Amino acid sequence: MKHIIKIKHWYHFKRRIPKRYKKYYEDQDAIQVSLKTTSEVVAIQRASVLREELDKLWIKLSENASLDKNHSYHKAVHIAQTFNFSYRSISELAGSDIEKIINRLDALQSDVPETSENISALLGGEGKPSFPVSEVLESFIEFEKPNHTRKSKDQLRKWKNPKLKAVNNFINVCGDLSIEKVTRNDILAFRSWWHERVEMENLSPNSPNKDFTHLRTLLFFARDNHNLNINVDDLFSRIRFKEIKSKRRPFQTSFIRDELLNINNLENLERECQLFLFAMADLGARPSELVGLNLKNGDIRLDTDIPYIYIHAEKDKEIKTPYSERYMPLVGSSLYAFQNLPNGFDRYYRKPDQLSGNLNKYLRNNGLLPSEDHSLYSLRHSFEDRLTAVEPPDKVQRWSQKFGQYVKFSYSA
Known part of the structure; x- marks a missing residue:
């Protein structure tokens, strides 16, 4: 009985994979599947069908050997889905029930035109390509490009760099694994590496948690875009470190007036930096918003009864939130x-x-x-506190668009 073996009372189909076809399989020397029968006659019939279809498949694959591996795989997924099948590679089909394989064979013999692409799609002829973590990141960045067309170069850099850092850290610990082969143990090893760093370098738990978030996003992207069987939620279950919310440290108003804006303390500071301190102290705007202002765009208006600046998005510059667009009196x-x-x-x-x-x-x-917890950004917190102290209209501290217009005419008189 050719290609038939008996294990206990059950018959199995087993066929060695010819050397010239091994490139279509993942570390397999043979195809073996249970024929789900104890009858020798039935086993011979079923094995004959499988043998014949495998011969056809391998011939068709030989004729299309020049096809790009990734392109062929994705096309096979699409074709299989067209005929209401989930794509499965040959190695996956080998572990399926014989009825599932026969169903696919029946589909080829009836409803589906017998082309090499259809045979390959339904019988799993396109082995799944490898997707290293580094390549998935490149694909993700390319995929997301349409969503970031209005970012400036600096904003794009800030968007990309945390993801690059997360991937480089993971590769440093676990290697550039094919993303579908990332295991729970790999994620735990990465967490242990971060745990040691947090303790040794006195880092905030926020740093590893950001890495976990970016990696999780990449795995979801790979799962959805490459039809991979990855249980992302299980991989990252209870991985994050507990974060301790840091207390913001504003400057005291007297310190701003007597120290920060004391020109004698700033005599060795370049002029633009001096003026930036003066601007931020009475505006509370983000540094990126202030240094992005441009007279040519109408952002700075000194020729009106009440001078003001206008913070808004541009073709090549995003703002943080829709509420960040606002007019602010000078x-x-x-x-x-x-x-x-x-x-x-x-x-x-x-x-x-x-x-x-x-x-x-x-x-x-x-x-x-005044302390290690203070920084330039403390000026923004100080402004917010001063604004709150005068009991502003509802939502003023949330920087709504109406805030700028309201304050412009009510608080600057």
Whole structure:
């Protein structure tokens, strides 16, 4: 009985994979499947069908050997789904019930045109390609491009870098694994690596949790886009570290007035950085918003009864949320700043990280940060506290669009 073996009372189909066809399989030397019968006659009939269809399949695959592996696989998935089948590779079909295989054979003999593509799709002729974690990240970035067309170069960099960091950290610990082969043990090993770093380097749990989030997103993307059988939720169950919310540290109003905006304390600071401090102190806007202002876009208006700035999205610059679009009156130190920067920032235009880095370094080196918990961004918290203290209209502190318009005419008089 050719290609038939008997295990206890049951007959099985077993056929060695010819060397020239092994490239279509994943580490397999033979195809073996139970024929689900104890009858020799039935076993011979079923084995004959399987043998004949395998011969046809291998011939068709030989004729199309030049097809790109990934392209062929995705096309096979699509064809199988067209005929109401989930795509399964030959190795997966080998572990299926014989009835499922026969159903696919019946489909080829009746409703489905017998083309090489259809045979390959329904009988699992396209082995699943490998998807290394690094390549999945590249695919994810390409896939997401349409959603980030309005980001500036700096915003794109900030969007990509945390994902690159997460993937590089994972590869450093576990290697550039094919993403469908990532196991729970790999994720636990990655968590242990991060646990050691958090303790040794006194890092915030926020750092590893961000990595876990980015990796989880990539696995969901790979599962959905490449038809992979990955249980992402199980892989990342109870992985995250408990985060302790850090207490924000605003500057005292007296400290801002007497120290931060004391020009004698800023004499060794470059002029644009000095003016930035004056602008942020009485606006509370984000650094990226202030250094992104441009007179040519109508962002800075000094020629009106009430001078103001206009923060909004542009073709190549996003804003953080829809509520971030707003008009803000220029008063006090912020008016002084933009009277000296009527065209906006020059050296630091759209370079918030560089400006923040230089300013924080100067403030720290010159004793202008009251504690390690204070930074340039504390000016934003201070402004929010001062705003809250005057009992502003509802939602003012949430930076709604109406906030700017309301404050412009009510609080700046």
